[in-house]
Amino acid sequence: MTTEELELLLVQQPIALLHRLARGRIQRHFRAGKRRLIEVLLRHSVENRAGFESDLLTLIGEQQARLVPPASQAPAARKPKPSAPQRRTTHRPVEPESHEPGVTLSSWLDGLGVPPPQTFVPDAWQEDAIAKLRESDVVVSVPTGSGKTYVAVEAARRAIAENRTVIYTSPLKALSNTKYTEFSKLFGPDQVGILTGDRRDNGQAPLLIMTTEILRNLLYDAGGGEIDVRLDTLGLVILDESQYIADPERGVVWEETIIFCPSQAKLLLLSASIGNPHDIAEWLTTIRPTPCHLIRHSTRTVPLRAGYLHPNGKLTPFFRTIGIPHGHPSHLHPEAKRLFAQYEDETLPSGRRR
Amino acid sequence: MPPSIHPVDLIIALREKHLTPAIVFLTSRRACDEAMQAFDHSHILLPPPRQQAIATVLEKVIAQYPSIAEHPLIPTVQRIGVAAHHAGHLPSWKIAVEELMRHGCLDAVFATTTLAAGVDFPARTVIITQSSIRKSRDFMDLTIGEVQQIAGRAGRRGKDLVGFAIVTPSPYIDLNVLTKGFTGHPEAINSQFVISYPMVLNLLKAHPLDQIQPILAKSFAQFQLNQRAEVLERKLDDLRDQMEPFGPRVCTDWITEWQTFDQVRRQKSHRAPVRRHEPPELAARFHFLTPGRVVGFGRSRGVVLRQYRSKGQKSPMITALRLGGGITESPASTVTEVSDRVLDCVDAPVYPWCTPESVEELLRHLEELPGRLPELPILIPKDNEPIPDAIVQTLGDFACPTCPSRSACQRDYPFASKLRQEQHRHVKSIQALRTSLWHRFQEKIDVLQQFGYLTPASRLTDDGEWARLIRIDHSLLITELLRADAFNGADPAMLAAVMSSIAHDDDRPGAFPRVSSGLGSLLGQVRKLAVSLSPHEDPPLLRADIAAVTERWIGDPTLTWIGLCKSTTMAEGDIYRLLARTLEFLSQLRTLKGTHPGLADSASRAIAALRRGVLEELP
Numbered sequence: 001m002t003t004e005e006l007e008l009l010l011v012q013q014p015i016a017l018l019h020r021l022a023r024g025r026i027q028r029h030f031r032a033g034k035r036r037l038i039e040v041l042l043r044h045s046v047e048n049r050a051g052f053e054s055d056l057l058t059l060i061g062e063q064q065a066r067l068v069p070p071a072s073q074a075p076a077a078r079k080p081k082p083s084a085p086q087r088r089t090t091h092r093p094v095e096p097e098s099h100e101p102g103v104t105l106s107s108w109l110d111g112l113g114v115p116p117p118q119t120f121v122p123d124a125w126q127e128d129a130i131a132k133l134r135e136s137d138v139v140v141s142v143p144t145g146s147g148k149t150y151v152a153v154e155a156a157r158r159a160i161a162e163n164r165t166v167i168y169t170s171p172l173k174a175l176s177n178t179k180y181t182e183f184s185k186l187f188g189p190d191q192v193g194i195l196t197g198d199r200r201d202n203g204q205a206p207l208l209i210m211t212t213e214i215l216r217n218l219l220y221d222a223g224g225g226e227i228d229v230r231l232d233t234l235g236l237v238i239l240d241e242s243q244y245i246a247d248p249e250r251g252v253v254w255e256e257t258i259i260f261c262p263s264q265a266k267l268l269l270l271s272a273s274i275g276n277p278h279d280i281a282e283w284l285t286t287i288r289p290t291p292c293h294l295i296r297h298s299t300r301t302v303p304l305r306a307g308y309l310h311p312n313g314k315l316t317p318f319f320r321t322i323g324i325p326h327g328h329p330s331h332l333h334p335e336a337k338r339l340f341a342q343y344e345d346e347t348l349p350s351g352r353r354r
Numbered sequence: 355m356p357p358s359i360h361p362v363d364l365i366i367a368l369r370e371k372h373l374t375p376a377i378v379f380l381t382s383r384r385a386c387d388e389a390m391q392a393f394d395h396s397h398i399l400l401p402p403p404r405q406q407a408i409a410t411v412l413e414k415v416i417a418q419y420p421s422i423a424e425h426p427l428i429p430t431v432q433r434i435g436v437a438a439h440h441a442g443h444l445p446s447w448k449i450a451v452e453e454l455m456r457h458g459c460l461d462a463v464f465a466t467t468t469l470a471a472g473v474d475f476p477a478r479t480v481i482i483t484q485s486s487i488r489k490s491r492d493f494m495d496l497t498i499g500e501v502q503q504i505a506g507r508a509g510r511r512g513k514d515l516v517g518f519a520i521v522t523p524s525p526y527i528d529l530n531v532l533t534k535g536f537t538g539h540p541e542a543i544n545s546q547f548v549i550s551y552p553m554v555l556n557l558l559k560a561h562p563l564d565q566i567q568p569i570l571a572k573s574f575a576q577f578q579l580n581q582r583a584e585v586l587e588r589k590l591d592d593l594r595d596q597m598e599p600f601g602p603r604v605c606t607d608w609i610t611e612w613q614t615f616d617q618v619r620r621q622k623s624h625r626a627p628v629r630r631h632e633p634p635e636l637a638a639r640f641h642f643l644t645p646g647r648v649v650g651f652g653r654s655r656g657v658v659l660r661q662y663r664s665k666g667q668k669s670p671m672i673t674a675l676r677l678g679g680g681i682t683e684s685p686a687s688t689v690t691e692v693s694d695r696v697l698d699c700v701d702a703p704v705y706p707w708c709t710p711e712s713v714e715e716l717l718r719h720l721e722e723l724p725g726r727l728p729e730l731p732i733l734i735p736k737d738n739e740p741i742p743d744a745i746v747q748t749l750g751d752f753a754c755p756t757c758p759s760r761s762a763c764q765r766d767y768p769f770a771s772k773l774r775q776e777q778h779r780h781v782k783s784i785q786a787l788r789t790s791l792w793h794r795f796q797e798k799i800d801v802l803q804q805f806g807y808l809t810p811a812s813r814l815t816d817d818g819e820w821a822r823l824i825r826i827d828h829s830l831l832i833t834e835l836l837r838a839d840a841f842n843g844a845d846p847a848m849l850a851a852v853m854s855s856i857a858h859d860d861d862r863p864g865a866f867p868r869v870s871s872g873l874g875s876l877l878g879q880v881r882k883l884a885v886s887l888s889p890h891e892d893p894p895l896l897r898a899d900i901a902a903v904t905e906r907w908i909g910d911p912t913l914t915w916i917g918l919c920k921s922t923t924m925a926e927g928d929i930y931r932l933l934a935r936t937l938e939f940l941s942q943l944r945t946l947k948g949t950h951p952g953l954a955d956s957a958s959r960a961i962a963a964l965r966r967g968v969l970e971e972l973p
Contacts, residue, residue, distance in 0.1 A: 112372060112478075115515050144506025145476050145517075173934070174445055177972060178452070197938035217825055223560035224822070243499070243543060245574060251546035256553065259572045272503055275542035283577040300517075302509030306536050307520040309481070311359040313367045318521060318536070329533040343523045347357055 001053055003042065009056070010038045017059050025052075102320035102333035108305060122150060125295050129268075130154045132293040133236070137267040137284050141277035141296040148270040152238050153186060155268055160191065160206045164235020164265075169212040169257070171244045179240075180209050212239065216253050219260040234265040242269040245280075263289045273298060298326075308336035311343065358483060358524035361389040362396045365436060365462055368479060369398075373518055374461040376479035377507055381524075382488070383925065386438040386464040390427060393434045400435045400461075408432050408459045415453050419446035421915060421968045435461040442925030446971055458513070467496075467504060479518040480508040485531040491861075495528070499543075501535025547575030547791070551891070552829050554798045555807060555814060555822035563799075563812040570791045583787040586780045593777050600770040603759045609770050612763045615754040632669065633687075635734045640670045640686050642730060645708065646699040646716075648723065649674065650691030651684070655723070657697055657716050660707040661686070673707055675716055681706050693727035801890045805834070820949040824942050828856050830891040831884050832939075836946075840879060841953055846960035847908040848873055849953075852880055853943070854936040855901035856894045864923035866899030867906050877901060903929060904936055908963045915967045933969055937961060 001009075010018065015034045022029035022037060025044050029037060045052040125142070129151045132138050140148055156166045168183070170176050173196060180194045180201075193205035195214050215237070222231050237257075245254040261267055267288065269280065277296050284292035306318035316335040325331040359367075361378075368374050380386050400408075409432055416423045425447055431437045437460055439451045454460050455475045463477070467487050482504060486493040496504070509517020521532055557566055570576060605611045632640075640661065643649065647658045649672075656674035659681065663670045669685045676682055697719045700712040708716070754760055802808040807818035814822065821833040832853075835841065841849050851873050869877075877898050884893035899922075907918055919926055943950075943957040 109371060111515050112518075113515050114513055117512075120512075144503055145509060145511060147511060174448065177445070177449070197941050213825075220556040220560075220822075220825070224556060225560075246543035246546060248546050252548050252550070252553075255545065255547055255574050258574070259569065272499070272506070273540045274499060275540045279542070279578070279581070280574070283574050286577065287572040300506070300509065301511050302514055302517050304505060304508055304517045304519055306505070307518055309359060309364070309367065309520050309522040311357070311523065313359065313363055315367065315371060315520070318533075324536050326537050327539075329530070329537045331537075332529075332533065340523060340529055347523075347525060 006045065006053065006056075007038065007042060009060075010041060013056075013060065014063075017063055020059055021052075021056055102335065103317050103322050105316060108307065108317040108322055122154075123147065123301070125297055126151050126154075129293075129295045130158070132295070133158075133266055133268060136290040137269075137288055137292040139242075139269045139271070139277055139281045139284065139292060139294050139296075141271045141274055141280075141294070143273050143298060143300045146297075146301050148240070149182075152240065152268065152270060153183070155236060156183075156207055156238065157187070159236040159266075160187070162235060163233070164206075165231075165233045166207045166236045166238065167215055167234065168207065168209045168238045168240065169215050170209070170240045171212060171247075171250070173211055175240070176209050176211055183207060183209065212244070212253050212257055213250075216257045216260075219257060219262075222262075223260060231262060234262055236266050236268060237261050238268045238270065240270045241272070242280075243271040243274050246274075258284070259287065267292075308333070308339065310339045314339065359522050361392040361436075361464070362398060364481065364522070365393075365434070366398060368481075369461060373479040373520070375455065375458060375477045376462045376481055377475075377477045378462055378464045378481040379467050379483060379504055380464055381466070381484045383440045383442045383466055386440050386466060387442075389464045390430055390436070390438045393430050393436060396434065399433050404435060404459065405432050407457070408435065408454060411454050411457050411459055412450060415446075415450040419449065419971045421971060422447050422450055425450075431460070435459065436464065437462075438464045440464075440466040440927070441931075442927040444926050444930050444968060446968070448927075467500070476507050476510040476517075478508065478510065478514050479520060480505055482519060482521050482532060483524045483527065485528040486526065495531045496535055497541050498535045498538040499540040501532060502540060505536065545573065545575040545578050547573050549791070549794050549798050550829065551798060551802060551807075551833075552822055552825040554795065554802060555818055556825070558799075558808065558812055559814055559819075559822055566795060567792050570795060573791065576791055579787045579790065583784045586784050586787070590777060590780045590784070593773055593780070597770070597773050597777070600766055600773070603763065604757050605753070608759070608763055609767065609774055611752075612754060612767050613771060615752045616767065618752070635732075636669070636687055638732050638734045639689065639692055642692055642732060643672050643686055643689065644696070645701060646696045648693040648695040648697060648720070648727060649689045650693065650727075651676070651688055652690055655720065656682075657699070657720055659699070675706070675713065675720070677720055679717055691727075692730045692732065694730040695723065695727055801830075805830075807833070816949075820946050823945045826857075826939055826942055827859075828884075828891060828894050831856065831880075831887055831894070832943075834883060834887060835880060836950060836953065838883065840876070840883075841956065844876065844956070846956050846963055847905050848876060849943075849956050850908050850936055850940060850960040850964060851901035851905035852876060853939040854904040854932055855896045855898065856880075857935040857939050858897060858900045858932055859895060860928070861895060861897075862924075862928070864899075866924070867902045867921045869898045869902040870905060870909075873901055873905055874898060900932065904933065904964075907933065908960055911963060911966070930968060933964060937964055937969070940964070 015037070018034065018037050018041065019029060022032075022041060026032075026037075026040050029040070032040060041052075123146075125140075126147060129138050129140055133155050140151060142148060152168065156168065159166045168179060170179060176194060176196070180192060183192045187207060190202065191205055192207045192209065193200065193202035195203060195208060195210040197214065218231065239254065239257065242254060245251045258267065258269075267284065269284075271277065271280075273296075274280075277294055281292045281294035303323055305322060306324055307315055308318045309315050316339065317333045318336050319325050320331045320333050364378065365374075368376050378389070380389065399405075412428065412432070421444060422428075427438060427447075431454070437451045437454065439448055443451075451460070451463060452475045455463060455477065462481075463475075467484070482501075484496075486495050487500065488494075505519035508519045519536070521527075521529070523529075557569060561569065600609070602608070643658050643661045645658055645660055649656055649658060651674070654677055656676040659673040659675055661670065661672045667685065669687055671683060672686050672689070673681065673683050697716055698712070699716055700709045701707065702709050706713060754763070757763070799808060799812055802818070803810060803812070806815055807821050809815055817833070817837060821829070824832050826832070835852075841852070844852075855877060877896060881893075881896050884896060887893065903918070903922055903924065906921060907913060919929065922929070924932075940957045940961050944954050944961065947954040
């Protein structure tokens with residue numbers, strides 16, 4: 001290869017390739033423009049012409065191999081966006097990038113509908129939670145919509161039957177109100193009271209609903225000497241949505257409430273799915289007189305499916321499987337993937353990829 | 355292609371696939387409102403029987419909460435069967451929407467993600483249009499727990515066989531966040547224990563100081579700190595095992611010994627730093643070679659114009675005006691005589707370092723000087739030699755050079771010292787983890803003692819006794835305001851207005867009613883106090899415009915809710931929340947009947963005035 005030929009060849013290459021070629025040969029090559037880079041490369045190549053040429057040819061070969069897509073890939077999806085989970089799979093051999101087609105829309109939609117009316121049978125974990133609450137505190141961490149309220153209601157019913165006071169707390173006033181209406185229907189209006197910051201309705205009822213802050217204040221008043229009759233007969237404290245313990249501003253209130261909760265009362269913590277419910281249970285075990293029982297599960301009562309709706313109204317499954325493939329974020333449905341890549345191509349400013 | 359699906363098309367698509375009822379989570383309140391507007395002229399009406407069903411349910415709710423009877427969204431809700439539900443709405447409206455959802459009357463609810471954490475109303479389908487959520491002025495990616503909480507609203511027990519969580523793209527959506535959220539394991543939660551002033555006061559009311567530490571140790575915060583400490587302790591044990599072969603050798607603490615020896619050796623081997631050597635008399639003299647000083651150079655004589663130390667020159671330099679008019683730069687060492695005479699000279703920033711006139715003047719004076727001048731007596735310190743580094747001197751004291759284990763020490767030192775450093779670091783962190791809560795508590799005690807809520811023995815003072823009943827945010831500011839009698843003579847409206855400006859923590863801008871001058875000046879005082887307390891407690895926003903809203907509501911009993919809403923651009927739900935929070939603050943003040951009867955009375959009157967209309971509806 002003469003110098004002119006080499007120069008011509010270099011001129012034809014994209015600048016990225018030139019930079020790769022310059023790596024290790026030329027200092028601060030990334031500062032140079034294309035013309036300057038070629039100039040410097042040529043000057044450098046004098047030292048080891050053969051090595052330089054062979055490197056160049058290898059790089060060109062690699063480049064071409066990358067440009068020609070594997071036969072299996074559809075030409076329509078030109079270079080699908082390399083998403084992060086996909087990249088991760090290259091490190092993990094356990095997750096083969098299967099090319100089996102995803103489920104069809106009709107099979108994904110299959111099963112949609114109203115279940116036949118059946119008598120309510122509590123799940124095993126619900127029974128378990130209520131039974132365990134007789135002798136110990138219970139932490140329940142289950143997915144949203146699994147029926148935590150049933151546990152709360154049944155536990156409250158039993159405690160009331162034993163003439164103990166029950167306190168039910170929720171993080172939001174709005175939730176307290178909803179529960180007040182709901183429980184009033186269940187237990188009868190004279191059995192349920194609500195305490196808010198500035199008023200109390202039916203404050204001597206056996207089942208009291210309040211926000212967690214109010215309960216904390218009650219407990220502080222009791223500690224300060226102002227005895228509240230309700231705390232004497234307190235048999236059960238239900239803290240709903242207790243994942244709020246991780247709330248940056250209000251989380252401390254849950255901790256205070258749990259720390260100062262009278263030891264004769266049982267604690268029932270209801271929480272959405274969290275990563276470390278065993279920590280909460282262990283913590284309760286260390287500070288409460290009885291060891292705490294943890295109830296957790298991650299299967300939903302009503303199975304969940306994920307879908308993708310394109311802005312043009314086309315609906316496809318989101319994952320290859322009908323259900324949600326837990327632990328496999330890369331099992332996206334090919335159609336959803338293609339549509340989303342198309343969406344990004346059309347909506348993102350040109351040349352910008354996320 | 356549109357950046358996201360049109361709400362009408364969305365509802366059509368959902369109906370067609372029988373995916374209703376659905377909750378559509380949108381990024382902002384405004385997005386929800388705009389989605390509702392999109393249905394204004396659409397013709398995807400509900401069949402009349404369903405419209406009738408909605409009307410029936412609404413009637414029932416309106417009977418209980420009359421404030422929503424004229425809600426502007428009602429026509430759309432009835433015609434199309436869609437509703438919006440976000441924090442800008444009144445609680446009663448939200449209750450109505452929830453009630454409609456529970457009866458299965460609606461096809462879709464447009465909601466913000468705050469709903470996901472809030473009320474329990476599931477649907478068959480959840481539409482997710484975003485991958486981030488606004489948290490304190492910043493957009494954050496949804497956590498796995500949040501995605502699951504949102505998606506978890508899909509699928510009603512007993513009403514659906516399956517639930518659907520459907521992603522539809524909108525600008526700025528990141529699919530990876532959602533796929534991870536769907537398939538991942540929710541994050542672990544961490545304690546957010548903060549020690550507040552009321553907490554300290556209430557704990558010290560119930561328990562003596564020496565019992566506090568065990569109580570703090572019962573917190574989840576300490577439990578998690580202990581967990582981290584235990585991890586470190588395990589590491590420490592490992593380190594101890596690894597340190598086994600590096601036990602005592604010839605000297606017990608050979609690592610330290612070798613470390614010092616090594617350091618000293620290195621120091622010694624280093625080239626001594628370049629040091630200008632100045633004879634002591636020169637250094638002593640140089641101090642006096644100030645501009646205007648008459649000095650002798652051998653037989654000649656001159657006046658110093660400036661002195662300087664130059665990097666290029668070894669010795670300190672002076673610029674001198676010589677007899678005969680020459681200006682020379684010469685080393686200070688060439689000065690043979692320092693006279694006690696100083697001539698006046700006017701400094702200038704550039705060569706010749708004094709004004710031309712004063713050069714003339716100096717020359718004249720110089721020539722007029724007598725031949726002999728008394729010398730300035732300069733005391734020359736004797737022992738000005740720098741003492742060589744003490745450690746360097748003692749290099750001979752080390753046993754290492756001749757020690758039999760020298761080679762072993764030299765070989766093991768880098769590894770062993772790294773291990774030991776790690777050990778020290780862990781020990782320190784463990785200590786910090788075990789005691790940090792207690793230290794934070796003590797810091798608060800110090801502040802409370804300083805302000806006089808606690809005695810030096812950490813018992814509650816008279817002020818502390820009532821201050822512990824104020825268990826709200828910014829409690830220190832409020833108690834200090836009470837001690838300063840800031841509300842003395844303030845009417846209920848003013849008191850409530852100040853409380854609401856302390857309670858409100860949203861900086862959403864908007865148009866608000868005018869502030870009365872009395873309230874303005876009172877707020878100015880409050881702000882001054884808040885700023886002075888800022889080292890101990892973050893000051894609240896103290897927005898005067900927000901206070902004005904409350905002031906109007908209380909000050910004018912004939913003002914209707916609609917009238918109040920019209921006076922500001924604040925959303926209805928925000929006004930409601932503001933007033934509800936003000937109520938909460940006021941009811942805390944009401945508990946101070948025993949010590950502040952006037953204030954408590956004012957607070958109860960404010961509460962009575964506040965609680966009317968919409969605020970009366972809810973318990």
